[in-house]
Amino acid sequence: MKSSWLVLCLVFGFMVAVTAAATPNTGAKDMSLAGGSQGKVPFPHHQHQAVISDCNACHAAFPQKAGAIDELKANGTLKKKQVMNQQCVKCHKENNAAGKKTGPLTCAQCHVK
Ligand code: HEC
Ligand code: HEC
Ligand code: HEC
Numbered sequence: 001m002k003s004s005w006l007v008l009c010l011v012f013g014f015m016v017a018v019t020a021a022a023t024p025n026t027g028a029k030d031m032s033l034a035g036g037s038q039g040k041v042p043f044p045h046h047q048h049q050a051v052i053s054d055c056n057a058c059h060a061a062f063p064q065k066a067g068a069i070d071e072l073k074a075n076g077t078l079k080k081k082q083v084m085n086q087q088c089v090k091c092h093k094e095n096n097a098a099g100k101k102t103g104p105l106t107c108a109q110c111h112v113k
Contacts, residue, residue: 038111
């Protein structure tokens with residue numbers, strides 16, 4: 001009796017572990033990024049994941065961790081506006097020029113006060 005409980009527990013534990021490993025943490029659906037004097041920047045994270053298959057299109061520059069951009073800007077690894085210019089605006093401009101669906105291009109469309 002005792003040993004069959006043990007087996008059941010092991011099997012259940014294994015299933016939980018497999019499920020956890022198979023479900024990647026895709027982070028918050030929507031977030032608000034710090035945008036300095038221009039005001040915060042609403043960012044639809046999962047909407048981007050749906051159109052950009054490679055997480056590293058963005059996460060090569062900063063880890064998958066809340067507050068990562070601010071941390072790296074504070075220690076000088078990322079310059080101010082580096083993510084904005086080299087990722088957000090760059091990609092939106094390229095998509096816009098190519099006639100593909102894209103995101104905002106002007107300051108006030110991204111930054112809200
Ligand atoms: C278009 C850019 C972009 C793409 C593509 C992207 N992310 Fe993110 N992700 C961000 C930004 C911006 C943050 C916020 C970083 C910060 O707070 O400094 C973030 C934060 C995160 C976080 C931590 C925040 C939280 O809510 O836990 C996780 C986890 C994460 N991303 C996972 C992923 C995964 C997995 C993928 C691919 C399926 C992905 N991201 C694709 C931009 C992106
Ligand atoms: C596509 C969205 C987007 C557009 C368009 C945009 N920004 Fe940003 N901006 C961001 C994001 C995201 C950040 C935070 C990440 C970073 O600093 O790279 C930011 C950060 C900033 C910061 C704060 C930098 C700091 O660390 O102090 C300033 C100032 C700024 N933007 C000004 C502007 C101005 C001026 C324009 C128009 C010419 C503009 N932004 C257009 C998304 C955008
Ligand atoms: C590699 C390309 C790429 C990068 C990098 C990227 N975007 Fe976008 N963004 C898109 C595309 C494509 C859309 C249009 C998505 C759609 O219509 O479903 C979009 C749409 C948006 C929208 C409009 C969402 C809506 O429909 O209301 C916002 C806001 C936005 N992006 C902000 C940002 C910010 C802030 C960053 C940087 C942290 C960023 N994007 C980085 C490609 C990108």
